[in-house]
Amino acid sequence: MRRGDWLASPVLWVGTFFAALLIGMPALRPLFVLAFPEARPPVYDRDSFVALFLSHAGLVAAASLVSMVVGVALAVFVTRPAGRDFRALVNTLATVGQTFPPAAVLALAVPAVGFGPRPTVIALFLYGLLPIFENAVAGLEGVPAEIREAAEGMGLSAWQRLRDIELPLAAPVILAGIRVSVTIGIGTATIGSTVGALTLGTPIFDGLAVNKLPFILQGAVLIALFAILTDMLFARLEHRLRRRVR
Amino acid sequence: MIEIEHVTKRYGNRVIVDDLSLTVQAGAFCVLLGLSGCGKSTTLRMINRLVPIDAGRIRVAGQDTAGLPVEALRRRIGYAIQSTGLFPHWTVEDNIATVPRLLKWPPQRVRARVGELLELLRLEPASYRGKYPDQLSGGEQQRVGVARALAADPELLLMDEPFAAVDPITRAALQEEIRNIHRATGKTIIFVTHDIEEALRLATVIAIMHRGRIVQLGTPLDIVERPADDFVIELLGQQAIGLKLLSVRKIADRMRAGEVADGEALRFDAPLRDALAAMALRGADRLPVGDSDGRIVGAITLADLIR
Numbered sequence A: 001m002r003r004g005d006w007l008a009s010p011v012l013w014v015g016t017f018f019a020a021l022l023i024g025m026p027a028l029r030p031l032f033v034l035a036f037p038e039a040r041p042p043v044y045d046r047d048s049f050v051a052l053f054l055s056h057a058g059l060v061a062a063a064s065l066v067s068m069v070v071g072v073a074l075a076v077f078v079t080r081p082a083g084r085d086f087r088a089l090v091n092t093l094a095t096v097g098q099t100f101p102p103a104a105v106l107a108l109a110v111p112a113v114g115f116g117p118r119p120t121v122i123a124l125f126l127y128g129l130l131p132i133f134e135n136a137v138a139g140l141e142g143v144p145a146e147i148r149e150a151a152e153g154m155g156l157s158a159w160q161r162l163r164d165i166e167l168p169l170a171a172p173v174i175l176a177g178i179r180v181s182v183t184i185g186i187g188t189a190t191i192g193s194t195v196g197a198l199t200l201g202t203p204i205f206d207g208l209a210v211n212k213l214p215f216i217l218q219g220a221v222l223i224a225l226f227a228i229l230t231d232m233l234f235a236r237l238e239h240r241l242r243r244r245v246r
Numbered sequence B: 001m002i003e004i005e006h007v008t009k010r011y012g013n014r015v016i017v018d019d020l021s022l023t024v025q026a027g028a029f030c031v032l033l034g035l036s037g038c039g040k041s042t043t044l045r046m047i048n049r050l051v052p053i054d055a056g057r058i059r060v061a062g063q064d065t066a067g068l069p070v071e072a073l074r075r076r077i078g079y080a081i082q083s084t085g086l087f088p089h090w091t092v093e094d095n096i097a098t099v100p101r102l103l104k105w106p107p108q109r110v111r112a113r114v115g116e117l118l119e120l121l122r123l124e125p126a127s128y129r130g131k132y133p134d135q136l137s138g139g140e141q142q143r144v145g146v147a148r149a150l151a152a153d154p155e156l157l158l159m160d161e162p163f164a165a166v167d168p169i170t171r172a173a174l175q176e177e178i179r180n181i182h183r184a185t186g187k188t189i190i191f192v193t194h195d196i197e198e199a200l201r202l203a204t205v206i207a208i209m210h211r212g213r214i215v216q217l218g219t220p221l222d223i224v225e226r227p228a229d230d231f232v233i234e235l236l237g238q239q240a241i242g243l244k245l246l247s248v249r250k251i252a253d254r255m256r257a258g259e260v261a262d263g264e265a266l267r268f269d270a271p272l273r274d275a276l277a278a279m280a281l282r283g284a285d286r287l288p289v290g291d292s293d294g295r296i297v298g299a300i301t302l303a304d305l306i307r
Helices: A003-008 A010-035 A049-078 A081-099 A102-113 A117-141 A145-153 A158-195 A202-209 A213-245 B040-047 B070-076 B092-096 B098-102 B107-120 B138-150 B168-185 B196-202 B220-225 B230-236 B238-248 B272-282
Strands: B002-011 B014-024 B029-033 B055-060 B077-081 B156-160 B188-193 B205-210 B213-218 B286-290 B296-301
Touching (some): A010 A213, A049 A117, A102 A158, A145 B077, A202 A213, B014 B040, B040 B156, B092 B138, B098 B107, B138 B156, B168 B188, B205 B220, B205 B230, B220 B238
Parallel strands (some): B029 B188, B077 B156
Antiparallel strands (some): B002 B014
């Protein structure tokens, strides 16, 4: 990509805006004082927004990483001859994980693992598993039969076929699933603040508890930008992968 | 030498290949010819064990294939299919290098071999090495598919309707090339097709299959001159059998050596059909025949064609 294209890309601008807001939110204090004269303090100040973001991103990354490994591994398993019979079962389990509301998962997980980041990671993991699993199955099954046959006929072992042929060809579809999963996870991680995880949702729930609109606004805008930026980055990655895989 | 002994394949109650035996001599170009569903592809795929055998035995160079590690067996056997099965995320070079790399050839040797094969299949190495399959025409993809099958210099080449999906002109060129490759390398080739013309043009031996069995085995000339049964006659195209005869017999068999005629000479190793076509086109009933260097060696007349 030429330098000019990169400068013209919205990713750069959204990214810069997001970083500026994260770091410079306290500097907007006069603006919030003007808009919400009765709010004291006008800008959330119990933690820095950078710290909230890092914690939020860490939770999502940890949960998504586990969803990715488990989702892809399960998809590989159910698309092998030995695992084909388990396909319906695994699909049902993953669907249950998705339909179970994350708030309910949090409520059930807290007694088991306590307050803090752990119940949030569990809820995010379960919630994010299905899109990755489903896309990975679709991607692996989408590898044309003649390509598998050629690979097998030339003497690639089962492992070589998976590593060198099937996974690379399925990669764009798998990545699309990861993109959905991570983007949803960024929004959903917000509720982790209700069980003691530090996220960009923390100002929102604090604001709700004490009826402070500016806190809610600050948290919501940052979460939205975070999700949009992540989605854009994934779109770019997906585009590059598709170009390579054709 | 490939020995297929009493091999049977069933899917449920359906018998696809029925107690089939066939010996293909080393260096032969054996065409399995038949209609769709006759078991010809299944037979081919049992040789490299893509399809497991229910009963019987297949030996390659004297070794029972069932006793060999399956991947090692397949790396010894070239395999080319109709849809090419080229890996779309790999370059032409990587595709052709698949089996040599599996066999852990040193990189310089792989690179040299890829260049050699691209030249053999008339693809300019410098411009084709780095291309991706979707940048190639159908005929070029098929050439790369053949090059990939030949890459590790396999003793046996299995080809499953490799030219069925390309246009007639490209197909004729590819047929000519595979024939030249067969002549030059002396490899054993087993080639599946439903195209009788293709079979007559390429084969040194044809096995006609019907309902999982071989109904006739012989040279192209044997089959056209003495079709074994009504099915073979029908496959050859009933009335058109006479024309097929002209396709498989050579001018050299009928020409009058030492005689002369006017006009441009026909080659002595061309089929009689070419002589008939040239006579019809030129309005002549007598034409000269030359050898491969263009020296006149005799003449052929219209009457000689139907003698």
